[in-house]
Amino acid sequence: MSKISQLIDHTLLAPTATATQIETLVQEAVEHEFKTVCVNPAWVGLASRAAQGTPVGICTVVGFPLGASTTAVKVFETTDAIANGADEVDMVINIGWALAGQWDDVEAEIRAVVEAARGKALVKVILETCLLDVEQTEEASRCSVAAGADFVKTSTGFSKHGATVEAVRIMRETVGPGLGVKASGGVRTAEDLARMVEAGATRIGASAGASILADSAV
Known part of the structure; x- marks a missing residue:
């Protein structure tokens, strides 16, 4: 089993995704031994059955x-996703609360999701770092630790831009060794992946997993 493949959440979150594409995503994940497939909630049941x-x-x-x-x-x-077969849940924080400094609210919401998932699924907290400054990224990371999350994650991939090495480094330095750090959005090559891992990422969200593996074998 490739160490690189086990870093990758093989991702298809496009609103245009079809059942056939989700089934293909799972087949690719099985073939390449990716850690997970990451899909929208409507496809969790299908992906779970396929996997x-x-x-x-x-x-x-x-x-x-x-x-x-x-x-x-x-x-x-x-709770619905877990009932349908989800093993991991990537939640987006309330970014407006973060920008306004409502950190108690941010932490409480993360904790509520963590408690709903406890013992059933890992929780990754999407900070959307492209919308936060350094101090806000640090504070959101601290909230994630305090609330009992398993990972912090850079991005949805649907905002200004995805993961950056600097954001991953800040998150890793803030959460320490105890939490996972997921870099997501814009990781398309083996070189991109290596830079994120060097900065502290322990998981990569990517739609280009197969080409990353092919690139790493060159």
């Missing part, structure tokens, strides 16, 4: 991509 009997995990997104739904909705999305 049954394989080591491939099922990852989905909550409050995606804006982070602006209510805490109750995010909690429901989490």
Whole structure:
């Protein structure tokens, strides 16, 4: 099993995704031994059935991509996704709260999702770092640690830009060795992946997983 492949959440979050494309995504993940497939909530059940009997995990997104739904909705999305077969949940924080310095609210919401997933699924917290400054990225990372999350994650891939080496480094330095750091958005080559891992990433969200593996073998 490739160490590189086990870093990758093989991702298809486009609103245009079809059942056939989701099934192909799972087949590719099984073939290349990716850690998970990451799909929108509507496809969790299908992906879970397609991956049954394989080591491939099922990852989905909550409050995606804006982070602006209510805490109750995010909690429901989490429990619903787990019931449908999700092993990992990537939740988007309320970015407006972060920008306004409402850190108690940010932390409480993360905690609510973590509690809904406890013992059933990992929780990754999407900070959308392209919309935050350094201090806000640090504080959002601290909130994630305090709330009991398993990972912090850079980006949805649907905002200004995706992961940067600097954001990954800041997140890693803030959370320490105890949490995972997921770099997502714009990681398309083996060189991109290597730079993110060097900065502290332990998981990569990418739609280009197969080409990354091919690139790494060159």
